[in-house]
Amino acid sequence: MDKFQCRLLIGAGAIAFISSGSVSIVTAVEGPPPQTGFILTSTTFKDGEMLPARVAFTKGPNSPNCVGENISPQLAWDKPPPNVKSYALTMHDVEGSGGYGDFDLIAYGIPPSVRSFAEGELNRPSDKFVGGRNVWNTFTWRGMCPPPGTSPHHYVFRLVATDYEPKDLPPGLTYEELQGRLKGHAKGATALVGVFVRPK
Amino acid sequence: MSKITVVVGLQDRGRVVGFTGVVAALACIASLASGAEQTTRLTGFMLSSASFKDGGLMPTRHAAGPPCGLNGPNISPQLAWTNPPAGTKSYALIETSEEGGAGLGTWRNNYSHGVGDVNLVVYGIPVSANAFVEGELNQPSPNYVSGKNRFGQGTWRGMCAPPGASAPHHYMFKMIATDIDPKALPAGLSFQDLIKRLEGHALDAAVLIGTFANP
Numbered sequence: 001m002d003k004f005q006c007r008l009l010i011g012a013g014a015i016a017f018i019s020s021g022s023v024s025i026v027t028a029v030e031g032p033p034p035q036t037g038f039i040l041t042s043t044t045f046k047d048g049e050m051l052p053a054r055v056a057f058t059k060g061p062n063s064p065n066c067v068g069e070n071i072s073p074q075l076a077w078d079k080p081p082p083n084v085k086s087y088a089l090t091m092h093d094v095e096g097s098g099g100y101g102d103f104d105l106i107a108y109g110i111p112p113s114v115r116s117f118a119e120g121e122l123n124r125p126s127d128k129f130v131g132g133r134n135v136w137n138t139f140t141w142r143g144m145c146p147p148p149g150t151s152p153h154h155y156v157f158r159l160v161a162t163d164y165e166p167k168d169l170p171p172g173l174t175y176e177e178l179q180g181r182l183k184g185h186a187k188g189a190t191a192l193v194g195v196f197v198r199p200k
Numbered sequence: 201m202s203k204i205t206v207v208v209g210l211q212d213r214g215r216v217v218g219f220t221g222v223v224a225a226l227a228c229i230a231s232l233a234s235g236a237e238q239t240t241r242l243t244g245f246m247l248s249s250a251s252f253k254d255g256g257l258m259p260t261r262h263a264a265g266p267p268c269g270l271n272g273p274n275i276s277p278q279l280a281w282t283n284p285p286a287g288t289k290s291y292a293l294i295e296t297s298e299e300g301g302a303g304l305g306t307w308r309n310n311y312s313h314g315v316g317d318v319n320l321v322v323y324g325i326p327v328s329a330n331a332f333v334e335g336e337l338n339q340p341s342p343n344y345v346s347g348k349n350r351f352g353q354g355t356w357r358g359m360c361a362p363p364g365a366s367a368p369h370h371y372m373f374k375m376i377a378t379d380i381d382p383k384a385l386p387a388g389l390s391f392q393d394l395i396k397r398l399e400g401h402a403l404d405a406a407v408l409i410g411t412f413a414n415p
Contacts, residue, residue, distance in 0.1 A: 049255060094405075095405050154372070
């Protein structure tokens with residue numbers, strides 16, 4: 001059993017122990033120190049506002065409700081925590097699949113020298129990121145496509161600073177696998193939220 | 201994988217997943233992609249607040265008190281919801297911080313469902329209710345059943361973004377419409393317990409996101 005499996009086992013045991021109700025710990029640790037003002041922004045959309053249609057997925061035989069061009073948005077980040085060795089980026093449709101949520105982008109192994117992605121840069125593989133497996137079984141940007149009749153959906157872009165070297169993690173990890181691997185390696189996170197509703 | 205339950209057909213391919221076990225759900229999506237059946241008509245279910253706008257800053261009166269360091273009054277925000285899906289019998293409401301615990305949630309969470317820290321877990325909200333006034337989630341009421349947040353609390357626990365030059369944190373309110381009788385679930389469920397109990401019973405969800413930065 002390697003160190004990672006060991007930690008996983010201990011963590012699972014701790015969670016099981018806590019959730020059994022046998023103890024109640026009230027020591028409150030708020031977030032990860034140190035705080036540097038780590039922030040994720042975009043020139044394609046503002047935090048809390050509408051994403052442009054060009055970012056949405058394209059219409060096709062299997063996607064009749066989609067209205068966009070599937071161009072990944074511009075993203076940039078600043079003030080990362082010290083000693084970051086790579087970043088992981090996910091995009092989460094929080095209302096997707098009846099509220100369960102869908103992950104439309106999983107990317108990690110982003111080197112610390114990279115501080116932005118231009119529009120469309122997440123549409124094809126590059127040495128700037130390692131593609132994970134999204135809910136559509138693809139490894140690059142997959143734009144939003146809310147069904148007709150919904151209120152605006154929320155799309156959370158989350159960038160996690162890690163102490164992994166860019167090539168430490170294998171390609172193709174799912175969101176759950178990535179979250180498991182990031183345990184103990186996440187040094188800070190920043191989020192950016194866009195909304196989108198299918199035009200009538 | 202027999203536990204997978206069809207909840208609602210969504211998105212362009214009519215793909216369907218259920219509120220299932222965390223890992224099982226993603227693993228099963230491929231097998232569910234075919235033969236999807238739309239069981240719920242989307243109605244534009246929507247969550248809003250008079251206390252703050254979607255995507256906007258939340259007022260300091262909702263921030264946590266000691267030991268947070270913010271010394272906020274910890275008043276729960278006003279929330280209202282409209283256009284629930286047909287067949288709704290009760291609602292569940294969770295509030296999570298997207299950035300909490302370095303984006304992974306504290307170790308007390310299960311690092312899943314895309315959530316950070318879980319700050320509020322309530323459910324058994326009767327379908328007759330369509331709003332909470334400010335402060336209503338601060339004390340037990342017949343309008344909801346208390347679960348447990350990551351501190352073991354069953355009522356509102358306000359924002360506590362870390363001090364310093366922290367960029368604004370994002371607080372996600374998710375209201376889930378369910379076909380469960382309001383009194384069917386026991387009090388004190390954790391987020392993870394609740395998600396398991398909602399398996400196959402979630403009809404749709406509405407989300408509202410507020411931001412907050414420690415001044």
